[in-house]
Amino acid sequence: MNELVISIKNAYKKFGEQVVLNDVSLEIYKGRIYGIIGRNGSGKTVLFKSICGFILLDSGEITVLDKVIGKDVDMPKNVGLIIETPGFLKDYSAYWNLKFLADLNKKITNDDIKNAIRRVGLNPEDKKAVGKYSLGMRQRLGIAQAIMENPDILVLDEPFNGLDKKGVTEMRSLLLQMKDEGKTIIMASHSSEDIDILCDEVYEMEAGKIVRE
Secondary structure, three states, X not given: OOOEEEEEEEEEEEEOOEEEEEEEEEEEEOOOEEEEEOXXXXXXXXXXXXXXXXXXXXXXXXXXXXXXXXXXXXXXXXXXXXXXXXXXXXXXXXXXXXXXXXXXXXXXXXXXXXXXXXXXXOOOOOOOOHHHOOHHHHHHHHHHHHHXXXXXXXXXXXXXXXXXXXXXXXXXXXXXXXXHOOOEEEEEOOOHHHHHHHOOEEEEXXXXXXXEO
C-alpha cells in the first residue's frame, strides 16, 4: 500500500501583491522521485521552502510525516535539502564542515559523516579547504550534507548545478540508489534529461499553480 509522506492542501502564499503559491495541492508517496518543473519565478522554490518550514503559508496546509508544518512542528524532521547554493566555511575541509553541522543535532557518528562524503565521490580524509573547491565539488558536498543524517525525504532544488557530465551521472545514480532504499525525493531541475531519467511523476508549475501533471 502506498504510504503518504507529504500532503499539500490548497497552499496559498502571497508576498505583497504577488501571489507565489495559488491553491497548490499535491500528494507525495514514499519511495518515489517527483519532479517539479517550471520557469524561474513559477513558485517551485517557495513551495520547497514551505515544505521545509522556512516559509509559512497564508492559508492551506502542508503535512510532512503526519506533522502539520507551522502547527505540530516548525520544521519537519528527517528531511534533507538543497534549496539554495550550499554555504560552507571556506577555511575548513569537507569533513569538518559537515562535522560542525552534525554536532548540532548529535544524531550521527563521525563514520556516518565520512560515508556520506564518500557516497558523493569526495575523499573525507582530504584536508583541502572548501574555499578551494570547484563549484561542482561544493555541490557534491551539499548533497553529502543533505544525505548524511539518512533522511526519509530529500527536497532538492537544482541539485546538479555546477556538476560536469561525470558528476551528473554519478549523482543521478546516487539518487536512484536512495530511491531503492525507500527514500522519497522531490526535485526541481531545468534539465529535461534529469527529469526523464529520475522521476516517477512530474508536475509543472506556472504562476504559482500546478498546471500540468
